[in-house]
Amino acid sequence: MLADSIEWLSKNWNVLSSAPWVFASLAMLSAAITYIVGTWFKNSEIAILERRLTEHEKKIGSSLAEPAPPSIDRKSDGAATPLPKHRADFLRNIQYGWGDAQIPLTLSGSVATTTDRLRVVLDVSSPMLGLGMSFQPAQFVLIKELKDAIVRGGRIEVQLVFRAVNSPNPGFSPAFFWGDPEKNYPVMPMNKVRVRLIGGHGDEQHIYFFALAGLGGQPITVLPESELDWVHQWRAQDM
Structure with a gap:
């Protein structure tokens, strides 16, 4: 037949x-x-x-951290930058605060190394539309610059995701963005993220996580790097 x-x-x-x-x-x-x-x-x-x-x-006992709204200096920059060779250990005991629609995602930790200033930037990659699970090249997003001295033994918390009051993208409702919403870096349904903590001398600490938007009714959901398979590929760029 x-x-x-x-x-x-x-x-x-x-x-x-x-x-x-x-x-x-x-x-x-x-x-x-x-x-x-x-x-x-x-x-x-x-x-x-x-x-x-x-x-x-x-x-973790299904417990969600209660994030407190920090003062944020909102800036962002879309240019990709090469990764440095020098490594640092600025933060330990990393925690994520997520589940709050008003403050969708924060990162906090205890300060392990004193530095005169600290920049918090992200490399964010999301799937290409129409190409299955192929991810786009990472976008560089400047989140915050901490210009005061960061002293060992203290603790810092930084807001990574913001909710837009008036969304520049009408299709996103509610609209969540990496950094300043006016810079228009939307949080896509799936996001691979590298947090880059950059000290005053250019040394960096890298933290990895996977963020999902709208999963299970949560504004943002985070999977830490210990739960991810792709981190070793991104770490290879650090070498």
């Missing part, structure tokens, strides 16, 4: 190909197959992330 169908198509292809509706039908079929396959891959990835999130919440 299959062989007969193939033979019939082979003999009549020239006739079929001359009909415009055939090409239109084939184009629609190709688009449908691409959409179905892309959706399947995306749903599979989300299911894996949901399972890891459930496992992570069990480990």
Whole structure:
């Protein structure tokens, strides 16, 4: 039966190909197959992330940190920059505060190394539209500059994600952005993130996490680097 169908198509292809509706039908079929396959891959990835999130919440007792709104100097910059060779250890005991729609995501930690100033920047990558789970090159976003001395033994907290009052992107509701919303770096449904803590002498500490928007009714959900498979690939850029 299959062989007969193939033979019939082979003999009549020239006739079929001359009909415009055939090409239109084939184009629609190709688009449908691409959409179905892309959706399947995306749903599979989300299911894996949901399972890891459930496992992570069990480990921490499903407790969410209560973030306090810090004073933020909102600036951002879209130019990618090379990673330095010098490493530092500015923060330890890293914690994320998420689950609050007004203050969607914060990062905090205890200061391990004194420095005269500290810049907090992000490298953020999200999936390319229409290409399944292929991620875009990371965007560089400046979050905050702490110009006062950071003293060992203290603790700092920085807000990473902001909710826009008047969204520059009407399609996002509610709209969450990395850094200043006016700079227009929206938090996409899935985001690979490298936090770069840059000291006064150019030394850096890198922290990795995965952020999801709108998962399970939460504005932002975070998976720490211990739960992620792709971190080793990004760490290879640090060498």
